Every structure is written in structure tokens, then in C-alpha cells.
Amino acid sequence: MQRLIPTGEAARPVAFAEVPQPVPEPDEALIKVEAFAPNRGETFLLEHPRPGHLPGKDISGLVVQAAADGSGPGVGTRVVGHPAQGGWAEYAAVPTHSLAALPDSIDSVRAAALPLAGITALRLLRTAGSLAGRRVLLTGASGGVGHYVTELAVGAGAELTAVTATPVRGERLAELGAQVVHDVAAAQGPFDIVLESTGGSGLPTALLKMRPGGTLVWFGQASRTPVTLDFFQLLGGPERVTIRHFHYAGAPYGSDLAALVRLVEQGRLHPEIGRIANWAETADTLVDLQERRIRGKAVLLTGEGR
Structure with missing residues (x-):
């Protein structure tokens, strides 16, 4: 073969x-x-x-x-x-x-x-917890994971801001109900939840836009640039912020695949x-x-x- x-x-x-x-x-x-x-x-x-x-x-x-x-x-x-x-x-x-x-x-x-993008989105949103009425920032949003996260999060009642590199890459996300910006610095916080996938300078910028007690879920480093955090800068930002590392992997995957299939069949995921x-x-x-x-x-x- x-x-x-x-x-x-x-x-x-x-x-x-x-x-x-x-x-x-x-x-x-x-x-x-x-x-x-x-x-x-x-x-x-x-x-x-x-x-x-x-x-x-x-x-x-x-x-x-x-x-x-x-x-x-x-x-x-x-x-x-x-x-x-x-x-x-x-x-x-x-x-x-x-x-x-x-x-x-x-x-x-x-x-x-x-599979990979959909399972990641499902498990990422489970990690984030209840979304209804919460303000969510999603970075690196124009890939497969970002589109699934956007549609599912908006459908669950979140007010979601998506960060994309260009307007064209954000068109479909806007149709799905996201507010689209093209730089993390342009996002209008504060946010209850940040779903961060770029690393580099994006993560610390997003971190400073959070509400006290908020959660940042770090699930990627698409920029391929390591993150540097300034402790003293963070002291001047939101208090008691939680940073959680996330990786989607962990079989079995069948039940999540079946859930994704049902969502597509019901017209709730595209x-x-x-x-x-x-x-x-x-x-x-x-x-x-x-x-x-x-x-x-x-x-x-x-x-x-x-």
C-alpha cells in the first residue's frame, strides 16, 4: 500500500x-x-x-x-x-x-x-469550566481548535474575544459570534478566562488583562517563542490569577469523537x-x-x- x-x-x-x-x-x-x-x-x-x-x-x-x-x-x-x-x-x-x-x-x-482539534476544544472548555456569562479571551484563534472553541464557547453563553493575525483570518470567527482583534494588546478586558495558545509575548500581555481570581489556560506555543514573566509587573496586575497548563492527550478518545459527531449532526458545530x-x-x-x-x-x- x-x-x-x-x-x-x-x-x-x-x-x-x-x-x-x-x-x-x-x-x-x-x-x-x-x-x-x-x-x-x-x-x-x-x-x-x-x-x-x-x-x-x-x-x-x-x-x-x-x-x-x-x-x-x-x-x-x-x-x-x-x-x-x-x-x-x-x-x-x-x-x-x-x-x-x-x-x-x-x-x-x-x-x-x-479529531485532534475537536477533542482539544472539548477538553479545553471542560478545563475552563462554566462559560455562561463569562468574558473569555482566545489567542491564536484562526486555526482548527480556535474555530471549534469559538463556536462551542459562544454557544455556551460566553462573551468571547478572539485574537487573529489578520482580518481575513477572523471573518468566520466574527460570524460565529466572537469579537475579533488582531493583537492581544487590543483586547478589551478584563477577562474571566484566557485560553492562550501562542506563548512568547502574548501570554504575559493577556495575563495582565484578567480579572482578579481569573484563570489562564495555556494550551500551546504557536509562536515557538518561550514565555518570560515579570514577577513585579504581575504584582501590579490582577491578584490571585491561576495559570493552568493544558495538553489534550489521553486516550480513550472514542466518547469525545462521538460527542463531536453528534454536535455536527445537530448543526451545533461546523x-x-x-x-x-x-x-x-x-x-x-x-x-x-x-x-x-x-x-x-x-x-x-x-x-x-x-
Whole structure:
């Protein structure tokens, strides 16, 4: 079968290779991949790929071999999945606890856009707690996670301010009900909750815009610049602020995937997809994703997507 493997080259980070079809573990189903969605964080791992790394964590497709232990969906079931790796291929072995069945109303493209960004958004908002009537600041908002967080948070009653680099990248967020600004310094606080994903100078600036007793949830460092905090500057800002580190990972993922599928089916969540292309264009898409030339998610079709 065909699989995309890392090359270590910045201009063309992946290339096709002919490899054996994966052999599932007893608790894994074999999925014929119809579509997959790369994430910006995955592009960073491709800069200096570790030996044996097989990229690909967000897929949709068809079960062609059910798990030997009897768990999970049966043969012929359309699914969305979140394997640990190896999803950028014609076939992928996925633990059944990281799969959810798809209804006919959700196509492979929208399904593939759900896993990592959608699970992150769900778990991030659970960490933030009750949102109704609360003022929320979201940085780095124009990617897949940001669009999901915005729609879910506004739907839960939050007054949300989203930070994007450009007006174009903020258009859909404004349609979803966010107030959009293009610099953290321009956000009009104070905020009860800050969801911070950029690091660098953005985090300390956002921190000073919080209410006393507020919570900042730090879930990324998209700027790739470490954060420096000035203790004495913070003394002059809000009191008793809590900073929480957040990382989405932790299986099982199936229940969260099923929740995301229900939200899409009910019309309460709309994947923002900035590019749909054949997987022959994966390398170029990865470069554009890393350089922030794609708003929301990018989805690649293996040829069987619908």
C-alpha cells in the first residue's frame, strides 16, 4: 500500500512509499482511509523526524477488518478515528477506543477535520469550566481548535474575544459570534478566562488583562517563542490569577469523537475547512499549513473520500 513518510526536507516534508499493509493488534480495527487532516503541530515534528515516525492522527474511512477482540465497530462501518500515528496512508490500524461511527449525513471530509482539534476544544472548555456569562479571551484563534472553541464557547453563553493575525483570518470567527482583534494588546478586558495558545509575548500581555481570581489556560506555543514573566509587573496586575497548563492527550478518545459527531449532526458545530485536496498535494499543504496560509483545517483525500 501507499504511505506518506517523512523526508526531513523543509520544502517537501513527506513523500510516498510502498509499504506492507498494517497488521492490527487484537483491540484495533483496520481502516481504509478516505480522508485525513494534518495539524500544524505535526508539521513541526516533520522538521526533524525521529526514526520510525509515521505521521497522521486524524482520519476518516471505512472499517475493512473488525478488531479481533470483538470491540468496536463492525466491517463496513464508516468511522472517524484518532490513531497515535500512521494515518497518512491507504490503510491504518486504529484502537477501537479511538473510533466513532459516522452517520450518513456527515461526509468523510468534515469527519476527518474533527479529531485532534475537536477533542482539544472539548477538553479545553471542560478545563475552563462554566462559560455562561463569562468574558473569555482566545489567542491564536484562526486555526482548527480556535474555530471549534469559538463556536462551542459562544454557544455556551460566553462573551468571547478572539485574537487573529489578520482580518481575513477572523471573518468566520466574527460570524460565529466572537469579537475579533488582531493583537492581544487590543483586547478589551478584563477577562474571566484566557485560553492562550501562542506563548512568547502574548501570554504575559493577556495575563495582565484578567480579572482578579481569573484563570489562564495555556494550551500551546504557536509562536515557538518561550514565555518570560515579570514577577513585579504581575504584582501590579490582577491578584490571585491561576495559570493552568493544558495538553489534550489521553486516550480513550472514542466518547469525545462521538460527542463531536453528534454536535455536527445537530448543526451545533461546523468544521472550518480552508483547503480540500488530493493527498498527492500533501507536501505543499503541510508547508502552507505551517506558514499559516490556510484558515481552519486542511483535509486531504486518498481518492475514496466523499
